[in-house]
Amino acid sequence: MTLPPLPSIIVEPVVRAALLEDLGRAGDVTSDAIVPPDLITSLVLTARQAGVVAGLDVAALTFRLIDPSIEVEVRRPDGSEVVANETIAIVRGPARGLLTAERTALNFLCHLSGIATATATLVATVSGHKARIVCTRKTTPGLRTLEKYAVRAGGGSNHRFGLDDAILIKDNHIAIAGGLQSAVERARAHAGHMVKIEVEVDTLSQLEEVLELEVDAVLLDNMALDDLTCAVDMVGGRAITEASGRITAATAPAVATSGVDLISVGWLTHSAPILDIGLDIAATG
Structure with a gap:
């Protein structure tokens, strides 16, 4: 099914609040200490079990708010059924930004996809x-x-x-x-x-x-x-x-x-x- 994305003006305040909660007063001290600022990498979002995807736009916004240069290539859009080990999306950009946003993006994506999966089961x-x-x-x-x-x-x-x-x-x-x-x-x-x-x-x-x-x-x-x-x-x-x-x-x-x-x-x-x-x-x- 094709699902229109939520307007960014609705989603952004929620994502910003989640990121601020995680960044605290000093930012990501672990990634800042370990990861070179110029290192570029790619991360693969993979379903570890079968289900229905929801929240990719929210996850993408999470990455972009940390670093606008991060790109998200969606393979299985929201509303898609996925099987275990299937690639959902590929995220590319500065490694520091990717690792800083990683947990918050996954929190949104896993939670919302869980709701979508449970709903699809009932439907x-x-x-x-x-x-x-x-x-x-x-x-x-x-x-x-x-x-x-x-x-x-x-x-x-x-x-x-x-x-x-x-x-x-x-x-x-x-x-x-x-x-x-x-x-x-x-x-x-x-x-x-x-x-x-x-x-x-x-x-x-x-x-x-x-x-x-x-x-x-x-x-x-x-x-x-x-x-x-x-x-x-x-x-x-x-x-x-x-x-x-x-x-x-x-x-x-x-x-x-x-x-x-x-x-x-x-x-x-x-x-x-x-x-x-x-x-x-x-x-x-």
Whole structure:
């Protein structure tokens, strides 16, 4: 798949913060002491296991912010499936800059590729059903935009990006508002005409009440499969249906058979294991 890169103006502040955290107060004292300033070398980014690539543009920016003369030749762009020992990219330039940026670039690339790989695995499990795999707001602070991009690289979709782009009414909102109807009415009075309203429900009786209020989407949280199937039938296309609650690759296919539109998975962004990617010297000269 072809995935448009994130604008540099969004990515650069995140990368700069990561580099500054690593460089500290004195820079890379190890590379400055050992590596000649005029030494040019090439490093090869290699997948050490099968997966899906995400974050190459972020990694490339990491290198360029350390030394603008560094060049990155992409062999397998974001969204590509790779096998073990496959070359992802070749990085060329001053050795000092390459080694200084190496760890931060790999941190981004391995983490984001891990998210893309986990997403692709889940997407494959629900193939043949209409359900789409979506991420949530359970993201690493400061990395939300990058992590949600990685979900797209893996073939998934994004839920809301923050508290400001959609209304999601949960149990605490309902309790504070004094009831479901009051919560929805307040939300509808406050929302702009482009803002959708979703309500989380745990039971079929709650769902019945919600449907009378004509909301845009319902979040069916931690429902048993029989109840989930019944819930989709009750909705009957009147709202978007979203299933959530400890979804895994083992349980996702059954959840998809219920007919839900979306399956939201928090662990994709907060707990997906990294994709192991190596960065090794190819040639020096």
